[in-house]
Amino acid sequence: MDITGKIAIVTGAGQGIGKAISLRLANAGADVAILDLNLQSAETVAKEIETMGRHAIPIQVNVSKSENVNAAVRRILTEFGRIDILVNNAGIAGRTLPLTDLDESDWDEVIAVNLSGVFLCCKAVIGTMIAQDYGRIVNIASIAGKEGNPTMIPYSVSKAGVICLTKALAKEMTDYNIRVNAVSPAVIETPIMDGMAQSTIDYMVSKIPLGRIGKPEEVAAVVNFLASDEASFVTGQCYDVSGGRATY
DSSP states (O other): OOOTTOEEEEETTTSHHHHHHHHHHHHTTOEEEEEESOHHHHHHHHHHHHHTTOOEEEEEOOTTOHHHHHHHHHHHHHHHSOOOEEEEOOOOOOOOOOGGGOOHHHHHHHHIIIIIHHHHHHHHHHHHHHHHTOEEEEEEOOTHHHHOOTTOHHHHHHHHHHHHHHHHHHHHTGGGTEEEEEEEEOSBSSGGGGGSOHHHHHHHHHTOTTOSOBOHHHHHHHHHHHHSGGGTTOOSOEEEESTTOOOO
């Protein structure tokens, strides 16, 4: 799954799954743009990648803002000259409450980051990928997008949208050597869990046949495959990293 010489963008790369993906892609030979709302976290990950002998640039980005995303892509193109891989990982869980206790703002915030953010990042890079006749896009969805988790309606809906966006965009890009796929993790041991109710976490773990929480590195391994030329005949797919929770 070597990707030596490729240029990758990873959003939400300052911690958790995004950090694990960034380190995995760098270890596989890519230079990486580390995009995160928290610049300090992005800088820390970038420094770690530099010690691995790869080039990394940290950029503070709010993926729900098109002007932020477009400015970041312009900077990456100036520095690297191309964009080969985009991993849309940035996401938030939102408040874990039943629908009766949610506000409109809860819905708007989660959809803006988790779904609109993926749309904006794809739109920002797709012209470059078409022009160079090459690209790999991997969108991080969730098992919640397939099954719908109670007390997580905005999150579940946003991730269902990511899966559908992936499938539709993949079909649009078949003539341009661009592969678009998604990864749907079950509950993974990351800081996003800090804001979740313990009852919600217990519910999600109870649905996993392997009986444990997943690790960020296990998600990163699947992303590495989908970002490589080993996945040349794979597009429009949703790969589950769920410990057996989803069987379809």
